[in-house]
Amino acid sequence: MVHILPSLGDRSLRSLVDLEQGLISREIYVNEDIYKQELEQVYGRAWLFIGHESLVPNPGDFFKSRMGEESVILVRDHKGVLHVFLNTCRHRGMKVCRYDDGNTRLFTCPFHGWSYDTDGKLVGVPHFKTAFHEELDKSEFGLYEVGRICNFYGSIWATWDRDAPPFEDYLGAYADGVRRCFESMDGVDNGVELFRPVQRWRLPCNWKFPAFSFDGDRMHGVTTHRSINVAAIGPQGDRNEGDRHPMRARFPSTNYEMSIRELGHGGHNAIYDLPGVAPYVDTWQTEPPEVDEYYRQAREKKAKKYEGQFLHGGGALIFPNVNIQEQRILHWHPHGVGATESWRFYQVDRNAPKVVKDAQRRYMMRYCGPAGLTESDDMENWNYASEASTGAMARRLPYPFKAGLGHDYTDDRVPGMTLNFDIAEENQRSRLARWLAFMEAGSWNDLYPLNKGK
Amino acid sequence: MTTDMTVETMQQMLERLMLQRDIEEFLSMEAELLDERRYDEWLEYIADDIHYHMPIRRNVRFGEQYRENTSADSEISWIDEGKRVLIGRVRQINTGIHWCEEPLSRVRHVISNVQVYDPEGDEVKVRSRFIVYRNRMEDEVDLFAGKREDILRRDSVTGWKIAKRTIVLDQNVLLAKNITFFF
Incomplete structure (x- = not known):
């Protein structure tokens, strides 16, 4: 078992990737710990391809996409703005979108009925008065949105990391x-x-x-x-x-x-x-x-x-x-x-x-x-x-x-x-x-x- | 009069049974050719103008089932081709260096629930269900279930030819790494 530390200059990982000699350990392709670290370090940060604006031409159109292992929703909201949201209800995590694509006014969770507008805002919470005593701050529990989104000549890209550079810089030459x-x-x-x-x-x-x-x-x-x-x-x-x-x-x-x-x-x-x-x-x-x-x-x-x-x-x-x-x-x-x-x-x-x-x-x-x-x-x-x-x-x-x-x-x-x-x-x-x-x-x-x- | 009608009905029933039996035998024979990898012989039963189509199946909202299966007219499917490409597939397998079929997979077709519709001219619509089992190398297993919608056409040489085949696979994300055989 290879022990992996995420810190800068970690020798155990670096020793597996010898670029000067062109020798790469098979561990990086088969090791479970390294894989889990990739999901955080690579997929949690990099700009990822989401889809294309032609998949969602009209307000309310959505397309279920994916970032790393996780399901995300590409949606054009009622004002025509594109968003990418993590496909999980903020209450108990159920997928709020279970169709491959389509058009909708709301994403309603089939578990307890929380519903979200196409711009991600939490707009419906059953028993809001009787059970939550109107004390739940709905603005804190909207659909979780990517850190940055970019429409690059019609292609849609997103990253979870707000500190990522602009997409065009990411592409470079x-x-x-x-x-x-x-x-x-x-x-x-x-x-x-x-x-x-x-x-x-x-x-x-x-x-x-x-x-x-x-x-x-x-x-x-x-x-x-x-x-x-x-x-x-x-x-x-x-x-x-x-x-x-x-x-x-x-x-x-x-x-x-x-x-x-x-x-x-x-x-x-x-x-x-x-x-x-x-x-x-x-x-x-x-x-x-x-x-x-x-x-x-x-x-x-x-x-x-x-x-x-x-x-x-x-x-x-x-x-x-x-x-x-x-x-x-x-x-x-x-x-x-x-x-x-x-x-x-x-x-x-x-x-x-x-x-x-x-x-x-x-x-x-x-x-x-x-x-x-x-x-x-x-x-x-x-x-x-x-x-x-x-x-x-x-x-x-x-x-x-x-x-x-x-x-x-x-x-x-x-x-x-x-x-x-x-x-x-x-x-x-x-x-x-x-x-x-x-x-x-x-x-x-x-x-x-x-x-x-x- | 009454007796004549009964005779007529009996004859119709008999013809119907014969047709059902004939088509079931044809489909069994076809499955045998595929399972035994007699692909060149199988191609003889494929009409020159065949449309061989395997749609992708979407998860759609209730009420939108009309668009559950992708259209061959404008959308992407798993397979959407004619005889030229089917011949190409057979040629490729027969090279012996088509690595995903070298060594050859073990494929078994179980064809059942055959529904034969009333013939129209020399063509007849047939629906059947399939379980296709693929086993390859040591422990690789894929299982496919679904429905085939065929149009069979009478042929003076081969008895029947397949003029159209739609393969409705009961999967959304394809759970196999590839499709390198015929349904």
Whole structure:
């Protein structure tokens, strides 16, 4: 049993995460005490992805989301303001929202009938006069609200910690890439909506297996996904040997592992040789011609917007547990030390015609999620890698994260980013470094460099 | 007159029983093909224009049950595809390097409560209930219960083909790590 202390510079935890040698103890993936500490130190502080404003377009609309292990409610109140509340009655803790989504005037607890307005205020307490003698201060017992909320180009984020830095500072150099993941194909900011509902399913592995490896482990592709191309699930069908990519036209570019080491965010991103946006090449031959037509026209509009600008970078894993990409959002919630609840959202252009939305939707369902032909093999590997790391002997063997160790560099074209070869383990090391910082920090003031000088 | 009507009714009843029996045998045969991993043969019973749909099921407020199951028209489901993707799934399993089905899972379909509706032309609507048990590797177990709503179409070669299948799984959060077999 590893004894863990949350204080700054705690050696017992630090000795498990040797970033100089690239050796990481399996304990951090299987140890119950470390897991409990993560819920406090990481999930109690970090900015977490909640959803998107298109899930709650009207006053009274709600969507049941999740922060760490806990259920939260994203709701648009009667005045149109967005809130995120912990889904628990302040009286005896019953969940006040038991529907996946919907519209409501009040959240009424089914236990003793306390009811809350959509802005979280406690408005109804049965027997308020006779039993509470009107002495209960209702203003003290509203729904518990997050410390900070941010609507970032339509995407909704929240943190429990009021001392967290502004969300854009939290994203750092990835703010622009994440912003572009919520723009429509024709380059309009906040131009997408999310398909409903979210896919949610359980994986038997620690949350860090998917969250810390996704978009930081290109090495797995050629082995894990060796069987996929014969299935030809991409929008081109059998053309180009079953290539799965949704957009063929790309400028000449070089792909890198890119990350912000100090913040833990990172992705597989490109640096382009040319400015602007590449001309469209037909990709959706298995769909009606209107689909390629739509994307071609959208691409032309986008090209005008970005004429002369370099669009380096892109989507990434935003620390700790969500991967934001252009057409999908992969979110992994801790669900016990050895279990993860995996969520998938899919963006689509809000103003696209139905034929395009349908094509996009069906492509995502056959690619992603628990029944998607690509991701099913990932689950198998994470499942049994996790299981085979729990044993007393297995725990003694550290995982090497040595690919590209010491071969990182920077590039003036992408300031703030740490780069490495496209197949490296740089992004995973960045996430682990940030994880260690969160685990050791006493408060946001220790989470250098964000609040430096503040 | 009365006697003729009785004969007519008896004949109708007999036809009805024969149809019920025929379809139950078809569904049992189909389950056998799936359980024995004879996927290429199974595909021969799938119509070229099949819609194979497994909706996600929401927790909704009483009175909103109409939107409990996701719509294939505009929403995200667990599975929503045609024959091209089903063929792709079979091809992928048959590579022997589709790791979530290598080694192959042990899957058993128990199909019951088969309701056969009146045929319309060469098609007939059939509802059945399933328990699907998956066991893989050493101790991994998944249990799925639900309802299938099929449209079967008469076929001169195979007897029947599945023209539409909706799989209504009795889960909200999917409790299995993946779905790598057929319902």
